[in-house]
Amino acid sequence: MASLPTAAVKHTSPETMPPATAPATAQAGHAATRTAGATAADVRRVADAVRRRVLDYTLQNNGGYLSQACSSAELLATLYLRVLRLGPSTAPLVPRPFAGVPGAGNPEAFTGADYNGPRDPALDRFIFSPVHYALVLYSLLIELGRLGPDGLEAFNQDGSTVELIGAEHSPGHEVTAGSLGQALSQAGGIALARRLKGERGRVWVFMSDGELQEGQTWEAFAALAHHRIGNLGVYIDANAQQCDGAMADTMTIEPLAGRLRAFGAEVHEVDGHDSDALAAPAADFGGGDRPLAVIARTDPCRGVELMRARAPRLHYLRFKSDAELQAYAALLATLDAEARA
Numbered sequence: 001m002a003s004l005p006t007a008a009v010k011h012t013s014p015e016t017m018p019p020a021t022a023p024a025t026a027q028a029g030h031a032a033t034r035t036a037g038a039t040a041a042d043v044r045r046v047a048d049a050v051r052r053r054v055l056d057y058t059l060q061n062n063g064g065y066l067s068q069a070c071s072s073a074e075l076l077a078t079l080y081l082r083v084l085r086l087g088p089s090t091a092p093l094v095p096r097p098f099a100g101v102p103g104a105g106n107p108e109a110f111t112g113a114d115y116n117g118p119r120d121p122a123l124d125r126f127i128f129s130p131v132h133y134a135l136v137l138y139s140l141l142i143e144l145g146r147l148g149p150d151g152l153e154a155f156n157q158d159g160s161t162v163e164l165i166g167a168e169h170s171p172g173h174e175v176t177a178g179s180l181g182q183a184l185s186q187a188g189g190i191a192l193a194r195r196l197k198g199e200r201g202r203v204w205v206f207m208s209d210g211e212l213q214e215g216q217t218w219e220a221f222a223a224l225a226h227h228r229i230g231n232l233g234v235y236i237d238a239n240a241q242q243c244d245g246a247m248a249d250t251m252t253i254e255p256l257a258g259r260l261r262a263f264g265a266e267v268h269e270v271d272g273h274d275s276d277a278l279a280a281p282a283a284d285f286g287g288g289d290r291p292l293a294v295i296a297r298t299d300p301c302r303g304v305e306l307m308r309a310r311a312p313r314l315h316y317l318r319f320k321s322d323a324e325l326q327a328y329a330a331l332l333a334t335l336d337a338e339a340r341a
Ligand SMILES: Cc1ncc(C[n+]2csc(CCOP(=O)(O)OP(=O)(O)O)c2C)c(N)n1
Pocket: 068, 130, 132, 178, 179, 180, 181, 208, 209, 210, 211, 239, 241, 242, 243, 244, 314, 315
């Protein structure tokens, strides 16, 4: 598959870093540090490449979480390119094998947060909650040079950290959140601790809309409001789908904006494929006393129109026939050719 051209990299210190990043290139085994000036066009190129890579792996594995790439590619690319204040990756380009779960008796254990750079009081932390989206995140890390092009060789293999359903040791992940709806509570604790320590860095959480069907999510928002947590922002991929079909048919979460406001958040509702609209609410965020919630309305078939025929069963794509697989393979060939042109 075609790889993206990477942009020039301008190094900045955490103290002077502006609220944006641009595509980074791997340097001496690590991703280059963040840069200023990434645009919506940069995000579109990265997002398209992420979709192609996830489609490629879906074909190779006769199945995958493809609709999640379709819905969230611009959202996640915008976060990494234009919102998160991150330093360069300190993790290996080829992910380490699983070293056991963290605990006092296991000094070898690690999390995948080092793909997001070092911990620094001035830098942001990123908490990735719907971990079945993991391949979307790995693909994005590859496009940004934070993970090597061969970083997916051990994808979904026993003993690998590059898991189908990500966990705290997986690249880009900081917490285990496979039981959905728990990461926001963990992120709230991190945000409160950071405020108590006087750290300027913010905490960002990426969530799926199905997680808003969980009671724990609402308990977490209530706690954020109670503790006046103003250094935590949530981006929600509102693709209107969950594993049993349409959100509206399983259990509606609407009116979501009104509910989140009632729970004390500053709420923005945007087109989740419009990078400028996604990035705008995060500009200057961090000094107040309310959490930010950005509802990104997205299309679970964006870029892969073929999939629309499967609605409302979009959650996990497994090909039903060789003819169907060939149709998706032909689409990938077309998209790759367009990217090379
Ligand atoms: C607490 C919990 N309940 C149920 C599941 C099973 N589960 C896995 S993915 C998923 C759908 C979640 O909704 P969403 O992420 O919005 O779906 P998508 O957009 O990926 O189709 C569910 C219910 C889970 N992982 N954790």
